[in-house]
Amino acid sequence: MSAIAVPLPRRLAVALALTACLAAPAALAQQKIQQQMSAEQFKSAGLNKLDDQELANLNAWLNRTLDTETSKAVVKAQEETAHERRGFFDKSPSREPVVARMTGRFEGFSRGQTYVLDNGQEWRQDDSADLPGVKLDSPQVRIAPSVIGNAWYLSVQGYNTRAKVVRVK
Template identity: 55%
Template sequence: MLALAALLPLAGASFAQQKIEQQMSYEQFKAAGLDRLSPEQLANLNDWLDGKLKVETAKAAETAKQSGGDEDRRGLFLATSREPVDGTITGNFTGFGKGRSFTLDNGQVWQQIDDVSLTGVKDANPKVKITPSVIGSAWYLSIEGFNARAKVQRVK
């Protein structure tokens, strides 16, 4: 159950909690030992996670309300909105690589923070979608027409 500790740092979200078995790959689910839970234990775990999400959502909403956050701060610290960002990269997209920055047509700048790589690509002004993770505060950038996605953080 120690692996569940990684699931606790929840950020505000405006959607229902997916079941844990839908959020993890089978390999992750098995590595965490969750495959050994009875259906009743798994249902109890999902109920508990859903309750944690609701509590953390309420806390995040109150913090955002107090800080007077605005919608255009998506992906930034204490942002109020967890709505996906749809846009276009300005200039050429040459693939993913840790540390690369991606400037969108709306002025936002996102930097890749994981090791996902996508090489041999050159695409001018591709459409992108940046979506928040279900649990936690991570954001993921995907490029239209490619299956890979990179973990990113907003820097501007």
């Protein structure tokens, strides 16, 4: 069974937006501060009082800082994306368990049932596990990957039975 794929245009748009965001700081880093500011801004900041060497040192520091912060932002964005894509087999290498609350009432497991979590994720049961007689309001759940393979299992806090699930949203 395959996960629902994100349409190519949306993925392409996200990739282009990320590229543009990363390219903009790089383009600014190529310019000296005196090229990025108007003459009035440059003077009002007192930068006109710097000699050529001081101005070169300031530009070098700004470029290093911009490079460092851009690199940090890229790493953070990649980590957040991997974290958000957990459970989609072809989308994320992250195998961290998902711990959240189920929205609404839980009345046991049932093949084909979709479980909506308070973090916005939706998971559909893909096996015949059952948990009869259980009636809980917004229980805490844990969805963990199997040790081997690409399966994910949902368990409800306080119960040992778990159901095989597939992320659908």
